[in-house]
Amino acid sequence: MSFIKIDKQKMRQNNKSIVIEELLKNKVISRAKLCKETNLNKATMTELIKELIDQNLVIETGMGFSNTQGGRKPVLLELNKNRGIIIAIEIDFNKILFSIHLLNGEIVLFESKKQMVDKDTIIQEILKIIEVVKTQTEFRDHEIIGMCIAVHGIVKNNKLEFSPKYNLDQVDIVAELKKTYSFPILIENEANAAAIAESTFKNETENLVNLNINSGIGAGIFMNNKLLKGSNGFAGEIGHSIYQPDGLKCICGNQGCVELYASTKALEDKILTVQNKTELDYSTIHDEFKNNSKVNEIITEGARILSIVANNIIVLLSPDLLILNGTLLRSIPEMLDMVKANIKYQYLNNTTIISSGLGERSVLYGCCAIVIKKFLNIKKAHLYISEKI
Ligand SMILES: [Zn+2]
Incomplete structure (x- = not known):
């Protein structure tokens, strides 16, 4: 019996991931079109969408067009991009870049400053960024759904193992930050983050x-x-x-x-x-x-x-x-x-x-994609670049 239960749970999670991927791909979509694109039946879809709406991950947004035979206009659905924010940080040996993104990838804040960092100052610098986000931006009331820090060095098991350009490998950045914050904190190599960005946002x-x-x-x-x-x-x-x-x-x-x-x-x-x-x-x-x-x-x-x-x-x-x-x-x-x-x-x-x-934001976009994929439990994410900032 327990195997059947686990399988059912797994299947449900799998279906949920497929629906979210499709929602991101289409931006706005009706339940009927979701069924068609995912091959899930109407009853399963109704249940999944209800769950996603209850979790505030999906919102109903206006009406679509009725079909040629007339009939009711379908209610359209989209991912709730304001469900939470993502903090992306890139730390080079002589500069720090950071950005805030919404759940669809949209960038809403970007900053870059020349700054030398080392093992003694890095945690303070990152804490400063988080405090700015939490207190001084228009997004201070938004839940932080995750943060990803890109570094110039080798990362293994969410830990910077080797960084010849700076001595940041002498401090467990994620463990230190987790003493203060409970949201997911990830660390990734900058070139890897950029590759994820290119595949998620552009190509x-x-x-x-x-x-x-x-x-x-x-x-x-x-x-x-x-x-x-x-x-x-x-x-x-x-x-x-x-x-x-x-x-x-x-x-x-x-x-x-x-x-x-x-x-x-x-x-x-x-x-x-x-x-x-x-x-x-x-x-x-x-x-x-x-x-x-x-x-x-x-x-x-x-x-x-x-x-x-x-x-x-x-x-x-x-x-x-x-x-x-x-x-x-x-x-x-x-x-x-x-x-x-x-x-x-x-x-x-x-x-x-x-x-x-x-351009220079590619690593930050990669960090954002890593957090979003993990949070939504999806393998593929079609994310969007806002040209506003
Ligand atoms: Zn070498």
Whole structure:
């Protein structure tokens, strides 16, 4: 008897997940159309929708059109985007970005600040963000349904295990925050979060690789609708593949890692040396690329090295999409063309190479998607970007 009960519960949960996925996909939909799209019968659907309305996850929203034979106009349903809010945080070694999202993914607040963090200050910085959300925003009365923190390092079992760029791996961030807050708190690698963002918000494909080119180079690998992490969470650390044997010494222990030659930071440092400056002016970098032959040379060489990384990813994984995301790539669109032109692999036409449409917020969108999927217990989420902010 108990097996039957468990099976029934499992089936009910499964059906609920299917209905929620369909609701997100359609934004607004009638019960009849939901039945048609999910192959669930009317009685099951009525029961499931009642439960979702009781849980304040679904709301009835106006009337649809009646069919050609006339008849009653159907009541339309949608996911209650105001059911709660999600906090997304990205912590790089020299900046913190954070955003608030509604349950449909819509972004309602975004902030970015330059800030060095270390093991002694990180918890205070995150607590400050949560307190701002809870006290000073128009969303202070909303329930926080979860928070996801993206970090530049290896994450395993919801814990940052290794972060060579900063010493945050010396503090159990999630455990510390859980002493104060009871909502779900998750932690994820930034390149993985970005890959989830691309598959959830922008691209339908289930096989993509997102290459984040920032202070380092990291790949988020999303294959068959799942993140590929490897046995220890190290999968995708392609910035530490060797470009120059016996080359520059890397913090990972190897020599000649490719991110020392082609990450945004590596290229920025080279450009700053040429310019004899300490901070790169992104408002003029495209002009510099066009008119300053030395800057042009650095960017061209950077693109050549990135094309080697891209080529290696494509021959290894054959993704439908390879998405490149980085500040220099966004400011100098010609870099993407150079990367593509440098790849001579004849089967390249199986993979489309594009620049990210999510820009600097991609990691935050990924954090948001991770929380929403967990909260709604769904595998696939069609989420939406609001252009308002
Ligand atoms: Zn390395």
